[in-house]
Amino acid sequence: MSFPYPATDYQEDNRGQFHFSSRGxxxxxxxxxxxxxxxxxxxxxxxxxxxxxxxxxxxxxxxxxxxxxxxxxxxxxxxxxxxxxxxxxxxxxxxxxxxxxxxxxxxxxxxxxxxxxxxxxxxxxxxxxxxxxxxxxxxxxxxxxxxxxxxxxxxxxxxxxxxxxxxxxxxxxxxxxxxxxxxxxxxxxxxxxxxxxxxxxxxxxxxxxxxxxxxxxxxxxxxxxxxxxxxxxxxxxxxxxxxxxxxxxxxxxxxxxxxxxxxxxxxxxxxxxxxxxxxxxxxxxxxxxxxxxxxxxxxxxxxxxxIPEIATLRTSTRTWQDRTLDSASAKQLLEDVKADTYELEATIDGQNVQRFGFRLKTDRQVVYDAEAQALDGAALKPQQGKVRLRLLVDRGQLEVFGNDGEVYQSYNLHCDGLELFVDGTLKLESLTLHELSSIWG
The missing domain is CATH 2.115.10.20 (Glycosyl hydrolase domain; family 43)
Structure with a gap:
């Protein structure tokens, strides 16, 4: 069989580093x-x-x-x-x-x-x-x-x-x-x-x-x-x-x-x-x-x-716990995060807050509407008062999971930067960010 592929280092700006794409x-x-x-x-x-x-x-x-x-x-x-x-x-x-x-x-x-x-x-x-x-x-x-x-x-x-x-x-x-x-x-x-x-x-x-x-x-x-x-x-x-x-x-x-x-x-x-x-x-x-x-x-x-095998890609981990955040302090929380290939896990008290989510410094937001109980338009009720979000961000790919997979959403977009936002006051139980290495050798 043929191998008609050009040489590549898989490093184009929007080429996913842990999502498979064909060499050419x-x-x-x-x-x-x-x-x-x-x-x-x-x-x-x-x-x-x-x-x-x-x-x-x-x-x-x-x-x-x-x-x-x-x-x-x-x-x-x-x-x-x-x-x-x-x-x-x-x-x-x-x-x-x-x-x-x-x-x-x-x-x-x-x-x-x-x-x-x-x-x-x-x-x-x-x-x-x-x-x-x-x-x-x-x-x-x-x-x-x-x-x-x-x-x-x-x-x-x-x-x-x-x-x-x-x-x-x-x-x-x-x-x-x-x-x-x-x-x-x-x-x-x-x-x-x-x-x-x-x-x-x-x-x-x-x-x-x-x-x-x-x-x-x-x-x-x-x-x-x-x-x-x-x-x-x-x-x-x-x-x-x-x-x-x-x-x-x-x-x-x-x-x-x-x-x-x-x-x-x-x-x-x-x-x-x-x-x-x-x-x-x-x-x-x-x-x-x-x-x-x-x-x-x-x-x-x-x-x-x-799949849990994603853990093999984790190179560094940062965790924030037990924070009460308003709009200003939420915006400051992640302002020094520069990664463009990472996994984010957050557990948030879904009570007494109207709306919160993550801006990816593009025209894309991941938004949980607490009043409508919906994650980017998909129904997602809090579990024991908590909302769990998990994001996979990979240059040109974004995958969003809510409450252990009750919601699963996949997008192609360019992700640059990260910001937590909140309307009202948010009680953050935990937020963990794993930077991920490239799968390309």
Whole structure:
């Protein structure tokens, strides 16, 4: 496979220092994130010789800790692999059910293609891929348009499942099942106007059992049960994984969860952020988050938090505790902070204050409205009278978490400087700022 990338030190002003971006070229949807023998693989939609969307390849990067990523040669190349190499998922065939194994490595099988699903497989640990059956489409939906297959293992039904977006009668997801990853049988269709592109289907622990989460490219999702062929939602009203204006090319789109993780029941997700660009690259990935289901008065909801491996990047830490601040003293608190790559954690008494937040010395503010009980427009009630905020600031990326992931928001913007502001009087229980090192070697 080719490695068509220019030399770079990854130090352009708005290039994220702990968010993955392709060494060069265009990047969009996350594809087939998976783990195999100590290595996390991140594939992605990629136009290596363009700064805008163009003929799709699958880019490839690897990591041993989900934090430090290394660019690899292109994994799927339209000059080698047939079909539209658009978004898709992948799995590790640890049981060799497809019968493709020919050496020591378990086959890594990925799924792509538009208006029908094609299979590609790797016998060298996910670095290079062969085309299965000369590009024959193993799934041929009846819909006019379909794309973005995601494959998952169902441990109850004991077979593989596939979810594919199609427009048959409107937006929705088609479910297929297979015993061997090669032969697929139609199971059912779940139709919903909001369910457009890049579906994901993932099983999550919940109150001693499990539920399934079905999501779309926009991050909208529903929670339900899956009987092996049919998805049964607990509610037809969708929620959002990321509470922003999610759309293709925005600050959050096309998230997928990792397959074959070494820790049982761990769910890790990454998405595409499309509003950032340098002189030789466009687009980046969100920082990985752990996802879990949490009981709320309105039913189970997905909460997202930065993976704990972020702690490996911390180079220095400063903490402020037990401060009562008015507008002037809040503004002075962080005036000597010069970092542009950092993690901030704050616990604030949400009572007796109207409004507070953080200015990033641009046109961007992270605002908690205590009267409306909302964080940048997303509902967030205090917990035991406290509001907990966590910010990841990375030159051209900002990710905001409220109350341990009840709110999760992703943005592309240039962050320069930091200021705490308050309308009224604020009781600061604690504020911790970790400066973070670069992941680029």
């Amino acid at each position: 070229g265009w990047m969009n949807d996350v594809n087939a994130p998976l783990y195999y023998r100590g290595v996390y693989h991140l594939y992605y939609q990629h136009a290596p010789n363009s700064l805008v969307w163009d003929t799709m390849h699958w880019g490839h990067a690897t990591s041993t800790d989900l934090v430090h990523w290394q660019q690899k040669p292109i994994a799927l190349d339209p000059g080698v692999h047939p079909g539209d190499l658009w978004s898709g998922g992948g799995v590790v065939d640890t049981g060799n059910v497809a019968g493709l194994k020919s050496g020591d490595d378990d086959p890594i099988v990925v799924f792509s293609g538009t208006n029908g699903v094609q299979i590609f497989y790797s016998l060298d640990g996910g670095n290079t891929f062969k085309t299965f059956a000369d590009g024959k489409k193993v799934v041929k939906p009846n819909a006019r348009t379909s794309r973005d297959p995601k494959v998952f293992w169902d441990p109850v039904a004991m077979h593989w499942g596939m979810v594919v977006w199609s427009d048959e009668g409107g937006n929705g997801a088609d479910f297929y099942t297979s015993e061997n990853l090669l032969d697929w049988t139609f199971g059912s269709r779940y139709q919903a106007d909001w369910l457009f592109e890049c579906p994901d289907m993932v099983r999550m622990p919940f109150e001693g059992g499990y539920k399934w989460v079905l999501s779309a490219g926009s991050g909208e999702y529903v929670v339900g049960d899956f009987d092996g062929t049919t998805f049964h939602p607990l509610s037809r009203t969708q929620q959002k994984l990321n509470q922003t204006d999610t759309h293709a090319g925005g600050g959050y789109y096309a998230a997928l969860t990792f397959a074959n993780l070494p820790v049982k029941d761990r769910v890790v997700s990454m998405a595409w952020q499309g509003e950032n660009q340098g002189t030789i690259w466009t687009g980046n990935a969100t920082f990985p988050v752990d996802q879990r289901l949490k009981r709320t008065p309105d039913g189970p909801r997905v909460v997202s938090t930065p």
